[in-house]
Amino acid sequence: NQNGIEQRVHPCLVPKETSIACVESVFNAVVAEGDFVDTFMMEGRGAGEGPTATAVCADLVDIARSSTLPTFGIPATKLKPASTIKMGLHKGAYYVRLLVVDQPGIFADVAAVLRDNNVSMESILQHGRLPGEAVTVVMTLHETQESCASSVIETLSKLNGVLEKPVMIRIENL
Numbered sequence: 001n002q003n004g005i006e007q008r009v010h011p012c013l014v015p016k017e018t019s020i021a022c023v024e025s026v027f028n029a030v031v032a033e034g035d036f037v038d039t040f041m042m043e044g045r046g047a048g049e050g051p052t053a054t055a056v057c058a059d060l061v062d063i064a065r066s067s068t069l070p071t072f073g074i075p076a077t078k079l080k081p082a083s084t085i086k087m088g089l090h091k092g093a094y095y096v097r098l099l100v101v102d103q104p105g106i107f108a109d110v111a112a113v114l115r116d117n118n119v120s121m122e123s124i125l126q127h128g129r130l131p132g133e134a135v136t137v138v139m140t141l142h143e144t145q146e147s148c149a150s151s152v153i154e155t156l157s158k159l160n161g162v163l164e165k166p167v168m169i170r171i172e173n174l
Contacts, residue, residue: 004083004084004135090146094140110137110156
């Protein structure tokens with residue numbers, strides 16, 4: 001991005017047909033996007049005694065040899081700082097889970113919070129009906145700026161009828 005680098009590490013929901021959704025066991029994956037390389041994924045062994053032992057042994061051999069190869073191909077002192085994009089500017093879709101009191105007007109209150117933060121709901125689901133009791137409501141939000149989604153969560157957590165802090169998980173289409 002010409003405005004800087006967008007970098008982040010976080011749990012997220014991904015479509016089950018994507019490559020990253022198939023990463024299992026001790027394997028880790030990294031997805032990267034670039035102006036000239038499109039989107040690509042690197043996958044390899046991560047946690048586990050074999051991969052960890054191999055990495056530690058390689059580090060010990062490098063230390064014993066006094067190997068000083070620069071990590072990034074050039075000495076760290078010659079690296080120039082890159083501008084980064086704040087997470088609040090990230091655009092994406094979101095999964096939100098609420099625990100609310102099943103009472104008239106709660107959905108109107110939730111909808112007003114979305115409206116006031118310029119956020120659009122894609123879907124909403126509530127199973128069961130327990131008048132006056134706690135029920136779980138799950139909704140997905142259309143793509144929006146992260147700062148708007150975070151503001152929605154903060155405001156929802158203060159609503160009468162919302163019983164615990166809402167859960168928000170990013171949805172990525174990798």
